[in-house]
Amino acid sequence: MSGFSQFLMQLVNGVNAGSIYALIALGYTMVYGIAKLINFAHGDIIMVGAYICLFAIGTFNLPVWLAVIVSIVLCALLGIVVEKIAYKPLRSASRISLLITAIGVSYLLQSLFQLLFTANPRPFPTIISLPPLMLGSISISAPYYITFIVSVILMTVLHLFVQKTKIGKAMRAVSEDSQAAQLMGINIDKTISITFALGSALAAVAGILYCSSYPMVNPYLGSLPGIKAFIAAVLGGIGSIPGAVLGGFILGIIEALTKAYISSQLSDAIVFTVLIIMLVFKPSGILGKNVKEKV
Amino acid sequence: MKVMEKYKEMAFWPKMFINFILILAIFLLITVLSNVGIISNYYQGIMLSICINVILVVSLNITTGFLGQLTLGHAGFMAVGAYSGAFLSKNLMGTLPDPLIFLLAIIVGGVVAMAFGVIVGVPTLRLKGDYLAIITLAFGEVIKNILLNLNIVGGASGYIGIPRYTNFLWAYWLAVITVVLSIALINSRHGRAIVSIREDEIASEASGIDTKKFKILAFVFAAFFAGVAGCLYAHYMGILEPKTFKFDKSIEILVMVVLGGMGNIKGSIISAIVLTVLPQLLVSVSGYRMLLYALALIIMMLFKYDPTLVKLINNIKNRFKKVRG
Structure with missing residues (x-):
């Protein structure tokens, strides 16, 4: 294989990982924008989504499309329930107590799934059985291009939803100034619930797509893509929806290229270093807004 | 009374x-x-772990509780101290008397961690809140990943053959020294400057406090003792693995700080003891240990900070007082 087509291949790998990161990063960024919370449990929703899809197909013999919908709906509900039980009572408390609660929820989901389904990885069924796409000298396997197409569609839909609909407008208003939004008659609790539901639904899709590329499911599956997506969200500018998408793709591509050309073992260190450099020079991220501090 | x-x-x-x-x-x-x-030996081991955790928790409380800066990379400093101290003592072993080597290793571990504290602190401490939390988390992960690939200290397979110098004498008195120095720092002029930054950074800067200097001071102080604790840990276990120092370890220390009370050294000591002993008591239900720990975290946070629950508890307390009085 020539050098150039190898480079293209790595780019494809990067875009695949990047679209998954972008989907997860959207959840992080929306929740951060609206509740000012780094939702550490978000990564574990990916894992829950993958497990639900696995059992819907394997145990209940549902068709793939129905299994995906079931998984999305249940994850959205889980997101709402977690917010209501664990985060809502602490809305007025300090940020650090909220952060620790989120970590607690993350540990809870991981250990619960480990108890229920053991730590042994389970094989994930092939849900996408389409022929690979040939682009010149390189072939792109089906999960890769489906992942890309699905995430681009979802991101576009999400963008339209946030920009054009009434609920989307409410979400933007709450993230800008929740008190003023409340005075204008916006139901904050409902808006936050919808945000969590949307973020978790996207995480479920990301989980299913992730497992169709790397077909193994275990209780800790969510933590690594979760933390990478979180970096992506910060890289793009946390709180900014286009930023999360951009950050996700940039991160995926950087990761794939460092793995291929520098060192596969050091790729995590390099990704984190990129994050540090970004934070030192432009903490608000690539597309983030610079908020001036008022005295 | x-x-x-x-x-x-x-x-x-x-x-x-x-x-x-x-x-x-x-x-x-x-x-x-x-x-x-x-x-028994088993309980002695637990007591050693308690001493190490007291050092970690009290030192993190200086940055998180007193300075008011949320950092998630304490385990990174611990790792730096552990590896540098262990590297020194492993190479010096046999040339000098053992206690002298250990003392040197502890000092070197602390100082190297301190140097990393300066490297990390100077560019990052101008960030606030969540951003500081994220960047310290990233530094911790970078340190862990570099250690994973550093073959001179064993890489991913672990650094073995570290002399096991740590005993109760060392751990206990180092914990005492940490606590005493922390209290002395907080009650000093410098300590008051540190607390004023937590209360209101802009106001304290306006009153002529060099906020940058005191932020670095508190950060480096905490890093030094994290390094000391790491060094104790290294010479207690005799083997170091990079995965010990991942982000979960930082969280574990942070949880102890928050449960003990931010800016409360007595609380830090108590919560370090309780949260070191508690998992040991749960060994019999080891399958459920993580689940119980997670539940305990969420429930404790809710009971401590949820306004309606706090009100409920206060009502019950008052009723008890009435019955007694």
């Missing part, structure tokens, strides 16, 4: 004398009991 009141009225030095006697008494009691064999 009367004894307590009398103690509170005492002058500084007699008070310190009594404190010292008490600390010494606890130490002698535990040493004697373990030498006669009443305290």
Whole structure:
């Protein structure tokens, strides 16, 4: 294989990982924008989504499309329930107590799934059985291009939803100034619930797509893509929806290229270093807004 | 009760004398009991872990509780101290008397961690809140990933053959020194400057406090003791693995700080003891350990900070007081 087509291949790998990161990063960024919370449990929703899809197909013999919908709906509900039980009572408390609660929820989901389904990885069924796409000298396997197409569609839909609909407008208003939004008659609790539901639904899709590329499911599956997506969200500018998408793709591509050309073992260190450099020079991220501090 | 009141009225030095006697008494009691064999090796191990955790928690409390900056990379400093101290003592082993090597290793571990504290602190401490949390988390992960690939200290397979110098004597007195120095720092002029930054950074800067300097001071102080704790840990286990120092370890220390109370050293000591012993008690239900820990975290946070629950608890407390009074 020539050098150039190898480079293209790595780019494809990067875009695949990047679209998954972008989907997860959207959840992080929306929740951060609206509740000012780094939702550490978000990564574990990916894992829950993958497990639900696995059992819907394997145990209940549902068709793939129905299994995906079931998984999305249940994850959205889980997101709402977690917010209501664990985060809502602490809305007025300090940020650090909220952060620790989120970590607690993350540990809870991981250990619960480990108890229920053991730590042994389970094989994930092939849900996408389409022929690979040939682009010149390189072939792109089906999960890769489906992942890309699905995430681009979802991101576009999400963008339209946030920009054009009434609920989307409410979400933007709450993230800008929740008190003023409340005075204008916006139901904050409902808006936050919808945000969590949307973020978790996207995480479920990301989980299913992730497992169709790397077909193994275990209780800790969510933590690594979760933390990478979180970096992506910060890289793009946390709180900014286009930023999360951009950050996700940039991160995926950087990761794939460092793995291929520098060192596969050091790729995590390099990704984190990129994050540090970004934070030192432009903490608000690539597309983030610079908020001036008022005295 | 009367004894307590009398103690509170005492002058500084007699008070310190009594404190010292008490600390010494606890130490002698535990040493004697373990030498006669009443305290088994297993419990001695737990007590060593408690001492190491006390050092970690009290030092993190300086940055998180007193300076008010949320950092998630304490385990990174611990790792730096652990590996540099272990590297030194492994290479010096046999050339000098053991206690001298260990002392050198502890100092070197602390100083190297301190140097990393400066490297990390200078560019990052101008960030606030969540951004500081994220960047310290990233630094911790970078350190872990570099250690994973550093073959001179064993890489991913672990750094083995570290002399096991740590015993109760060292761990206990280092914990005491950490606590004493932390209290001394907080009660000093510098400490008041640090606390003023937590209360209102802009106001303290306006009153002429060099906020940058004091932020670095607190950060480096905490890094030094994290390095010392790491060094103790390294010479206690005899083997180091990079995965010990991942982000979960930082969280574990942070949880102890928050549960003990931010900016409360006494609370830090108590929560370090409780949260070190608690998982050991749960060994019999080891499958459920993580689940119970997670539930405990969420429930404790809710009971401590949820306004409606806090009100409910206060009502119950008042009712009990009425019954008693």
